[in-house]
Amino acid sequence: MFLDVDGSLLDFALDPNGVVTPEGLQRDIATLHVALDGAVALVSGRAIDAIDDVLGALRQVPAAGLHGLERREAGGAYFAPPPAPDALDAVHAEAQHVAVAFPGAVAERKGPNLALHWRAAPEAQDAFRAFAAAALRLLPEYRVQAGDHVLELRPGGESADKGTAVEAFLQQAPFRGRRPVFVGDDLTDEHAFAVVNARDGISILVGDRDASVARWQLANPTAVRAWLHALATATATGVHA
Numbered sequence: 001m002f003l004d005v006d007g008s009l010l011d012f013a014l015d016p017n018g019v020v021t022p023e024g025l026q027r028d029i030a031t032l033h034v035a036l037d038g039a040v041a042l043v044s045g046r047a048i049d050a051i052d053d054v055l056g057a058l059r060q061v062p063a064a065g066l067h068g069l070e071r072r073e074a075g076g077a078y079f080a081p082p083p084a085p086d087a088l089d090a091v092h093a094e095a096q097h098v099a100v101a102f103p104g105a106v107a108e109r110k111g112p113n114l115a116l117h118w119r120a121a122p123e124a125q126d127a128f129r130a131f132a133a134a135a136l137r138l139l140p141e142y143r144v145q146a147g148d149h150v151l152e153l154r155p156g157g158e159s160a161d162k163g164t165a166v167e168a169f170l171q172q173a174p175f176r177g178r179r180p181v182f183v184g185d186d187l188t189d190e191h192a193f194a195v196v197n198a199r200d201g202i203s204i205l206v207g208d209r210d211a212s213v214a215r216w217q218l219a220n221p222t223a224v225r226a227w228l229h230a231l232a233t234a235t236a237t238g239v240h241a
């Protein structure tokens, strides 16, 4: 079972640091982690450190961060993202200058990646789009990745994405040979849906979005949490839904 974090497990907040981890969520995921013999992983655009900040009780759970650029495997092995180029510090500082002109806009630095968020400041979108396009001149190895109210500057030479992260987990115990489930909401989750579909797995889109390859749907993170709670409860009581 592969679980995206923001917009799937957690409701969106206006600011990346403003998310609330609902009571019981971590307990349910920990229950499923045990019930599935460890075959649960968190797969996020957040860095793994930031996943651990919001889901701290799940530090023993495998995780992929930065859209697949880093990974914590079931055995504890850690694969780091590529180093940030020197120019990224200056680009980040400049992005913060852009952001201050739009109260609520956020330039979030995470390892080699820089996310430009406008959820709380929709009027920042055009400025951030122009900024990201111009920044590629200083970051020639980078590309711009689109998300929900966000653009992300990330190393482009790396072929890593959430799909390759899921593939990597599926090569190894306890995931190997199992039928994969992926729950996600955003464009970057589409890579993982495709990998899961190719293995006759269960791809679940959270919310509504055109042109998703996901085959199943849950309405929102509340519905995801209710589903996980029902699974965890059934597991704990020996009743299988």
Ligand SMILES: O=P(O)(O)OC[C@H]1O[C@H](O[C@H]2O[C@H](CO)[C@@H](O)[C@H](O)[C@H]2O)[C@H](O)[C@@H](O)[C@@H]1O
Pocket: 004, 005, 006, 007, 008, 011, 012, 013, 014, 015, 016, 017, 018, 019, 043, 044, 045, 046, 047, 108, 110, 115, 117, 118, 119, 147, 148, 149, 150, 186, 188
């Ligand atoms: O792959 P995910 O686990 O869904 O992570 C995607 C991004 O999540 C965070 O940003 C998003 O959630 C914020 C908090 O709700 C929200 O303010 C922002 O608008 C969303 O884009 C995180 O900050 C990013 O680094 C992740 O890439």
